[in-house]
Amino acid sequence: MTTPSTVRELIRQHYPNLTQSERKLASALLDNYPAAGLASITSVASNAGVSTPTVARMIKKLGFQGYPEFHKALLQELEAKGVGPTQRRENWSAAAPETHLLNRFSQAVTANLEQTFANIESGRFDQAIHQLADADRHLYLVGGRITQALADYAFTHFQAVRPRVTHMTSSSGTWPHYVLDMEPGETLLIFDIRRYETNLLRLAEMVSRRGVRIVLFTDQWGSPISTLADFTFHCWVEIPSGWDSNVSTMMLLETMIAAVQEERWPNARERYERLDELFDMTHFFRKFT
Numbered sequence: 001m002t003t004p005s006t007v008r009e010l011i012r013q014h015y016p017n018l019t020q021s022e023r024k025l026a027s028a029l030l031d032n033y034p035a036a037g038l039a040s041i042t043s044v045a046s047n048a049g050v051s052t053p054t055v056a057r058m059i060k061k062l063g064f065q066g067y068p069e070f071h072k073a074l075l076q077e078l079e080a081k082g083v084g085p086t087q088r089r090e091n092w093s094a095a096a097p098e099t100h101l102l103n104r105f106s107q108a109v110t111a112n113l114e115q116t117f118a119n120i121e122s123g124r125f126d127q128a129i130h131q132l133a134d135a136d137r138h139l140y141l142v143g144g145r146i147t148q149a150l151a152d153y154a155f156t157h158f159q160a161v162r163p164r165v166t167h168m169t170s171s172s173g174t175w176p177h178y179v180l181d182m183e184p185g186e187t188l189l190i191f192d193i194r195r196y197e198t199n200l201l202r203l204a205e206m207v208s209r210r211g212v213r214i215v216l217f218t219d220q221w222g223s224p225i226s227t228l229a230d231f232t233f234h235c236w237v238e239i240p241s242g243w244d245s246n247v248s249t250m251m252l253l254e255t256m257i258a259a260v261q262e263e264r265w266p267n268a269r270e271r272y273e274r275l276d277e278l279f280d281m282t283h284f285f286r287k288f289t
Contacts, residue, residue: 006077006220006221007029007033007034007037007062007070007073007074007077008030008033008034008222009119009220010062010063011026011029011030011062012030012119014061014062017061018058018061019054019057021050021051021054022050022054022057022058022061024048024049024050025044025045025048025050025054025055025058026058028047028048028049029044029048032227033222033226034074034077034078036048037070037071037074038071038074038075038078041055041056041067055067077221078221080194080221101240104240105239105240105241108238108239108240108245109239109245109247109248111236112235112236112237112238112239112245112247112248113236113247113248113251115220115236115248116234116235116236116248116251116252117248117251117252119234120233120252124231125233125256125259126259127231128215128231128233128256129256129259129260129263130263131187131213131215131230131231132158132187132189132215132256132260133161133162133260133263133264134187135162135163135164135264135267137164137183137185137186137187138164138165138166138182138183138186138187139158139162139164139165139166139186139187139189140165140166140167140168140178140182140186140187140188140189140212141154141155141158141165141166141167141168141188141189141190142167142168142175142188142189142190142191142200142203143170143190143191143192144191144192144193144197144200145197146193146246147191147192147193147217147246147249148170148191150191150217150246150249150250150253151167151168151189151191152167153250153253154189154253154257155167157257158257158260160268160271160272160275161257161260161261161264161268161271162260162264162267162268162271163271166178172199172202172203175199175203175206176206179203179206179207179210182207182210182212183210183211183212184210184211184212185211185212185213186212186213187212187213187214187215188203188204188207188212188213188214188215189215189217190203190204190214190215190216190217190225190229191216191217191218191249192216192217192218192223192225193217193218193219193223193235193237193244193246193249194219194221194223194237194244196223196224196225200223200225201223201224201225204216204225204228204229205228208228213230213231214228214229214230214231215229215230215231215233216229216231216232216233217233217235217249217252217253218232218233218234218235219234219235219236219237219244220234220235220236220237220238222234233252235248235249235252236248237249
């Protein structure tokens with residue numbers, strides 16, 4: 001596994017080596033991350049039902065000198081969640097090495113892909129694929145200001161693989177109309193990358209109350225929707241730019257599309273063939289003879 005860049009990753013990496021009481025603390029921190037670790041050390045211990053020395057020992061195992069350093073790391077993650085394009089550009093340009101931007105981009109994107117896939121649990125991935133592939137239940141897709149393009153891409157592919165797929169419009173004012181028809185056990189695939197959007201959180205809250213299962217694509221820091229999602233996938237997004245990258249998010253999405261296709265084969269094959277027949281009728285694609 002590549003070098004962790006968040007406290008969450010550190011906790012997960014060191015989890016197998018923690019004592020029973022330390023694992024109890026780790027679970028409490030992850031269940032309400034990062035808010036659970038932003039209080040005083042005594043409050044963190046009390047809320048997790050462990051002793052203060054347990055907190056101190058676990059923090060040492062994570063590689064921090066003490067609680068203040070641990071607390072500072074969480075605060076820095078919290079600040080990073082709300083950083084806009086101007087500040088992002090200033091952050092990377094201040095420490096930019098003297099190499100060509102092409103090299104810096106390729107290195108950053110490669111590292112993002114490694115981090116993203118190294119931190120995916122195969123069992124949870126398979127469970128999410130089973131949920132997405134269940135054609136007996138409706139699948140809804142939605143994204144934010146930037147990630148709506150990812151939702152559109154996902155819809156084009158999932159709709160070919162399986163029936164009952166709906167791409168929700170970008171206008172949040174129409175979302176209650178979709179929620180009105182949602183049933184318990186159905187699925188909402190949602191994309192929310194920093195800066196996290198309040199309207200997406202409100203939507204997640206509404207569908208969660210209706211028993212709809214949420215599959216979330218977010219960044220390494222984690223959208224607030226993470227606390228509501230049944231499946232959360234963290235994609236590393238930082239690059240030497242004022243914008244975040246969607247490369248790792250797209251790669252994971254395409255992996256999921258392929259996995260859903262395989263789970264639904266040969267039904268997916270039949271849909272592909274029927275779709276091609278319709279395209280032939282419309283002469284949509286150019287034929288080469």
